[in-house]
Amino acid sequence: MSVEFYAASAAIAGASMLIGLKKYKETCGVQLLAADDQSDEFKAKVSGSENKDAPANIKSVISTQCTLLTDPESSLMVPTPYLCGGMLQTVYCTSIGLKKDAQSAVEYDRQTVTMSDNGTISVDWYPTRSEKDSHKPIAIIMPGLGGSSYEYHIRCMVKVLASGDNGYRVAVMNHRGSGRTPLTSGRLYNGYDTEDFRDIVNLIVAANPNVPVVGMGYSLGANLLTKYLGEVGSDSPFSAAIAICCPFDTEVAGRSLDAKGFLNDNLFQPNLVATIKRVIKRNLEVIKASPINYDIDAIMKAKRMSELDNLITARTYGHKNCWAYYKAASSTPYVDNIKTPYLAINSLDDPITPYKGIPMERFRSNPYVALALVKHGGHLGFFSGMDPRIWYLAHAKQFFDVLINNSSN
DSSP, X not given: OXXXXXXXXHHHHHHHHHHHHHHHHHTTSOEEXXXXXXXXXHIIIIIOTTOTTSOSSHHHHHHHHOXXXXXXXXXXXXXXXXXXXXXXXXXXXXXXXXXXXXXXXXXXXXXXXXXXXXXXXXXXXXXXXXXXXTTSOEEEEEOOTTOOTTSHHHHHHHHHHHOSTTOOEEEEEXXXXXXXXXXXXXXXOOSSOOHHHHHHHHHHHHHSTTOOEEEEEETHHHHHHHHHHHHHGGGOOOSEEEEESOOSSHHHHHHXXXXXXXXXXXXXXXXXXXXXXXXXXXXXXXXXXXXXXXXXXXXHHOOSHHHHHHHTHHHHTTOSSHHHHHHHHOOGGGGGGOOSOEEEEEETTOSSSOGGGSOHHHHTTOTTEEEEEESOOTTTTOEETTTTEETTXXXXXXXXXXXHHHHHO
């Protein structure tokens, strides 16, 4: 065959690949789900009632002002080629938890808070909680189960939020016993009780009057944030909030995590269980002194999170078992009452918080809430580019900037 034939074949193959890549990229855009209904209450709360042309729902705000979520290129969450599935994204995120690079280089200023039951919460500030930066807005971040301010994705988010002339003071709340925080009472954190988060938010808001505050949560922290926002409704102190990989229906998420499978059995479950057991071991005397008679031997023998939640959380809050606790912990019923501009970012291939747990119909009826759903991202991954970078960082900051700017005009 002639050289011309091979050249033509190569050209056709190359063109086919480009066409295929283009079609693939088109499937990687953001699917935005939000209510079309106009709300005068939203307009007055978010933009000021004097402005008749102001957006009357969160969908309008995102569509007209959050360009990174709507631009045909920047909105694409094209996964890193070798992290093209949800499991790979999730495993990679887990594996680089303590990675240090220029994108995640932060040094925290720690604040330790004693709670009403003598429990301890640590709040890691970046770059500082000093009064010299008191004019800057504050972003409060809540990690997920077993997470802390030291996780790579949180440090990257912190760094982006604090950057630039319009940077934030960022406060990452470490749950009881996490992030090198000592356990000083027998009460452990969970996905059900928002009291600790509420107290920390109130403390920060009281110490920083007239300063805009935004909130962000990851996974279980996103569930607590969502639940809290629904509990406080119109009394929310936040100008905006973002939930990353919120499970919403924690019973669906719990059953997904508890399902038998290679990665669940050999990676996800062992890591989460080991994290909780480390907290128990480090603080054994405090746990034993709790008025709740925990079965320490059974806890140490547990192999799955459902066992631990049966032995610890369900028992603490009087639930029949872990499944009753998961049902009670779900933030889904609270979405309807959120009165804070709220953006949830989830992926369709999340193996830990499946998309079937997302209350789609509630996002279609509340003008304050929006769901940005992408095809790929796994659980807390969202890595894009040959040198993996977290996709949503700039998108999240822009969302916060827009809502703060709107409320201050």
